[in-house]
Amino acid sequence: MATPGSHTYAEITSQPVAWAEAVHQVRAQSSRLAALAPSSYAQTLFTGCGSTYYLSLAAAALTQALTGAVCRALPASELLLYPDSAYPARGARTLLIAVSRSGSTTETLRAVERFRQEGRGDVVVVCNYPDAALVAMGDVTILLPAGREESVAQTRSFASMYVACVAMAAVWGNVPGALDSLERLPPVGERLLGQYEALARQWGENTTLNQIFFLGSGPRYGLACEAALKMKEMSLTVVEPFHFLEFRHGPMSMVTPQTLVVGLLSDTARAQEEAVMQQMAHLGAQTLTLGENRTDVAFDSGVPEQMRGVLYLPILQLMAYYRALSKGLDPDRPHNLSKVIELDVL
């Protein structure tokens, strides 16, 4: 039997290779992608389940910012069960971006199948497994086999699919030099893994904490959701994600000295986000910040803000891994969960 967490650890630490593949795959398909520009649709809708729904939230915010088209995200199950709340009236077309590690998640498959049958628009698939049923269902499919993994909780796979979505947004937004910027990220990721693993471990093994909040805004909100889910799945910790300023409207009632507030800081709204972190410290919370510079985890990447989102992930994934181990749990096999979620009732 494998050492507890050995797959998860290997997947987290090897992810920069999968980031590089993602940029390469999008670049290779950039002219086919350009033919499906978000601005030609009434809406661009990103969808997935669990982690890939959170990826969808992050990708929609970024794609809207770079293209000026209306972009949003919904869980695949909601598209399936409540299509009237997801799609505009007939005649108004949707660009659907379906994101799935396995390419065989029941809800996502069924949602895309029905979308096609009903002729609601065009489909881009982002997926790690070449033989999956979803692969054949895209007008364009971005395949990322280097992101495949053994663990239940997505780490390397998530990062690879996220980088692919950032690269697609850059293609659609005609952002000059963006793909080159993305290609500079893997060595930065390698460096951060070495530089901050000890800090991730230290926080992961901090047994004084009994709840963790992850704050992120704009394109970082979905990343905060994913960081929270990783910590929850692997370490069964009480966690919740919020937009920075939303945290002040109710949820901060939960802050105590046993609370860690993790801030995914931007450049764009740094002053406002730092003010929230300071207020939480004042209420007694412990805090951890990540960002380009002047933060506990400092990327020092030189890569433009909108392209560097993936850098928030590895250290937070490692923190979840170490917290799971310190609680005697196996990060590779979370409680109650299986790797691919299939559902009979749909």
Added chain:
Amino acid sequence: MATPGSHTYAEITSQPVAWAEAVHQVRAQSSRLAALAPSSYAQTLFTGCGSTYYLSLAAAALTQALTGAVCRALPASELLLYPDSAYPARGARTLLIAVSRSGSTTETLRAVERFRQEGRGDVVVVCNYPDAALVAMGDVTILLPAGREESVAQTRSFASMYVACVAMAAVWGNVPGALDSLERLPPVGERLLGQYEALARQWGENTTLNQIFFLGSGPRYGLACEAALKMKEMSLTVVEPFHFLEFRHGPMSMVTPQTLVVGLLSDTARAQEEAVMQQMAHLGAQTLTLGENRTDVAFDSGVPEQMRGVLYLPILQLMAYYRALSKGLDPDRPHNLSKVIELDVL
């Protein structure tokens, strides 16, 4: 000094009067509202902070279902800090629905102010306080003074503003008889408060519970978020809301016998939602269901599904109230919070 929770209790139990006022106010302005039809805009964007952001999520899903226009919700702070992720490129107009109990929440005020300055589209304001700064900023303003309240946590106010948004969606969607249906809700609310207060108290005083999940899909997801926030603010309980099928993608790892899963069941997707509840019971969770019939809290309202959403609220608000009291907390004055959130840093 007032008895702990006396304001909250009075506000929860008197809310049906405020529902009736909301329908009346929207009916009185229906021709002015009809001139701002969501289908004439690139998107309809609902916004608020905390509770009213959750209201926005619920209202956007319902308004899209009834009108076929693209509708979404974002926190007001996100509109302000990340406008490029919220608004489409210039030329594509937005209908902004700004929802605020006080009408003086910093983020909402600033977001609407800037929206107007930048000429991004038209504004509908929904608010409980006639003298508030926000009131003058709407092309149409729906004023609901019967929803005003003394407590920090929104209960009656939330319900009144939610009913107003449902009524607006019905006007925009030209749903025959919808406003008449809404007028049948207040007596149903009165009856439910009497019929199920004992059950709300019993669950509220159940000290075996250490975490509560609220599940809702489609237009009920935002209501599940609000029910969760009420429980968190008033009783400092570990709670989290999810879409029904999303709960299976990771978060259900947290389920133990000390977990209560509350299901806001629909008619539309009853089979799938019940399957999730049964799976959670099988994993050991305690469960509580609300819906029109065949549920622990049964509305028996005869009102169409899309019009009856407010009926999920009072019993869950009472449950939060009783749990706060049983933990020795004052529901009127949540920990760390104040009634109107103002922020210097914006």
